[in-house]
Amino acid sequence: MVAVDEGEFVLLNDLPVEDATLDLPGTSMVAGELANLIYGSRGSTPFVLAVDGRWGTGKSTLMRQLSEILARRPDVETVWFNAWTASGVSALTGMLKLVLGRLDRNVVRRAFRRLRDNEVLGGSLRIGAGVAASFFRLDRALDQLWAQMSVDARAREQARDLLATALGSWIDEQTGQPRHTIVVFVDDLDRCGEATAIEICEAIKLYLDLPGIAFVLGCDLAVLSRISLPAAESGGHVREYLEKIVQVNYQIPVAAEATVTTMIRGYAQRSRTAHLLTEPLVALIGRQCAGNPRRVKRLINSFVAEYQLDPRWREFGADGLLKSVLLQHLYPDLYREILTTGGDVLGGLLAYRAARDWLLTHGRVPTGEDLQAGRQLLVAYGISQPSAQDPADVWERAVGQFEGRVPEAWRLLAGNEDCRMLVRDLGPEPERLRLQHRLRRRPLSTAPTPVEPPAADEARYEGLRLLWIDASPAGNEPMIDGLTARGAQVRTSTDTRQALEILPLFQPNAVISDISRGGEERAGFEGLRVLRQAGYAGPALFFTSRVDDDRRRLAAAVDAAITASAGRVGEWAQAQAAVAAQPGPVDDRARGRK
Structure with a gap:
């Protein structure tokens, strides 16, 4: 390998990979097989294929490769619909525009005239005889149709009739099957707002369910199945709704070890x-x-x-x-x-593992440097070391004491x-x-912390007003960023004095605090006691590097929970956000903090 200067590291982009030669996740073979499936089934249109996978698993790359392969096939047109930019009825109008834009202009014009002559198009959409030679008038009429679709259900039906009539020209009179196919790719459907996701599904089911059109949806169906449908009372109803839309589901598998390597x-x-x-x-x-x-x-x-x-x-x-x-x-x-x-936290982890194994095996693990450090750790945490003559319950009691005192x-x-x-x-x-x-x-x-908006299945924290007190806030920034990205309001302070100033202005409904500050081992407990006296009656959590029986007792004395796990902080915050979202007096919600 050619030597590389360490200053020449470069960033990787996160764009979907269309070139199979650059396809490191190895999706090009699957894309080829799916392309064959769609092309071979074009006589069975309309149908919907879902590319199902969680965030970051390569859905967009697979879909881009699939689109690139299909675009080279005869009689196939591919279009991409940007679900992120759509909202409400614009989802429907945007998709109709994309599909009509792939049709021959003469075909659309003849379809428009046929509907006009049959008086299907009404009102201001009825265009004059000169339209036969005027694409400008056709564009103007279509613009009128799109504008009316946002307020007029009849206009939406007229748009579907127009598309169905235009696509009818593709139907082979002998076989009754379409001679051309439009494949519409809709990526990140599960990342849209619920209203947009429902509108897109409705557009596919009600307005674009036509011969000659196939859809490829990129989404996490597990997330999409949890959207709130107007008439759905359970998850079962949502799944049944999606089953009516999606005919085949390709779930991106867990990559093999060799592929990942x-x-x-x-x-x-x-x-x-x-x-x-x-x-x-x-x-x-x-x-x-x-x-x-x-x-x-x-x-x-x-x-x-x-x-x-x-x-x-x-x-x-x-x-x-x-x-x-x-x-x-x-x-x-x-x-x-x-x-x-402070100190050697990483070395402490190795020593803890050795001491824990020694206690769990009643002293039968091999000796070594880690074990020596582990037994020193037992002394540091005030754990009496059992001897070989002690019964099993003595060893087990030592394990319990040790587990309760070391960092979580x-x-x-x-x-x-x-x-x-x-x-x-x-x-x-x-x-x-x-x-x-x-x-x-x-x-x-x-x-x-993820840069993009959180997925629909990730925890939401709207309504949570969190006051976070910590003398060294740098280590908490990723968690705070994650909470605010998901709808929480967070204010920070480095001591009790600042917290008291924030309290009446911000009116938090949750408090997270450290414990040790400036050499004072119990500053956090005293600080929360002061906040309680100042009128804060809501839930509180101590987030600390060490949880032991003494600290649990002191936290309970000020009506607070305690943890050393960042994951537990997220779970606790989500629970408090759920309480805040419940209807009822604020004081009642605060009293339900546990």
């Missing part, structure tokens, strides 16, 4: 990071990102951007930065623990071998400490 290595080559992504790291990324192409690209891009934005990483080393980004993206609880806790991030990751491998790969204690000290002084600025 090839994809990651290909992205590494393009971004010029291949010399950093060792074989074990490639395997780790593939497993922890579940083969999702977008997650892999975002991880690599975060590394590239961080390296370019902060020149001091060039002095520290690209390898250490890459592993820091992996910690931030794949193990956010552990990354936050590093930012908010350690407990959650104790069995994660990928995380353990990554931590070991950071080197011995001096190198680990140097990296962690660097992150505490200057946390990573490229947080893995």
